[in-house]
Amino acid sequence: TYTYDQCYTCTWDGTIANGVWENGWVVAVIDKTATSYAPIITSINHTNVTHMYETYRDCTALITPPEIPNGIVSLEGTFQNCTALTTAPEIPDGVVRMAATFFGCASLTEAPTIPEGVTFLILAFYNCSSLQTITLPSLITEISPYTFSGCTALTSISMPSQLTSIGYDAFYNCTALTSLIIPNSVLTIGSSAFYNCSSLEIAPRITSDDNNRT
Secondary structure, eight states: OEEETTTEEEEEEEEEETTEEEEEEEEEESOTTOSOOOOOOSEETTEEOOEEESTTTTOTTOOSOOOOOTTOOEEESTTTTOTTOOBOOOOOTTOOEEESTTTTOTTOOBOOOOOTTOOEEESTTTTOTTOOEEEOOTTOOEEOTTTTTTOTTOOEEEOOTTOOEEOTTTTTTOTTOOOOOOOTTOOEEOTTTTTTOTTOSSOOOOOTTOOSOO
16 A cells, blocks of 8 residues: 555555456545545556546545546546535546446536447445536446436436446436437336436336336
8 A cells, every 4th residue: 555645545455347356446436525626647557547437536625526537437426425526527538437437426417428439337426415417428338227317407318329228326306307209219117217307298118128116
């Protein structure tokens, strides 16, 4: 384990990326009470930092989002429970995986532009109760379970034409969602995917394999 700038710890560990276990550096802040942080280091012992795993998790005072450097491919729990964060940082084009990235960021009002290369998205905006709108990248084929669950201020979302699956509880309790167009490409919609979306004017198309509440 290394410490640099008296701010971050760097630990050699592993993480799941695109279904494959990969070793790499896990970078996390030491003091979780700051309102801003310097960008993370991008290389340690000649090895690039490619994953930001829970880097700023539970930094509840964080207001100014730190820069995400180029070379990062995976954001997992990166800003989880940063409840004071109102704006998101720019996400580099090289990112392909977002898992619980902004989980519980209750003050986040605007989603970042998600790069076209992102193909895996799960729990990314769970309980972002101030988030109002979001556009998904065109290559996304699945909205995984719980991705937007609890986004009670979400009024609209643009779904890509290649979408094939909407996971269970994906939009659970999105009470402000007023309208939704589900592409004809969607083949499956999970149970309770739209449960308690009480403002939806038109019920979304439901596939025959889903006999649960929507």
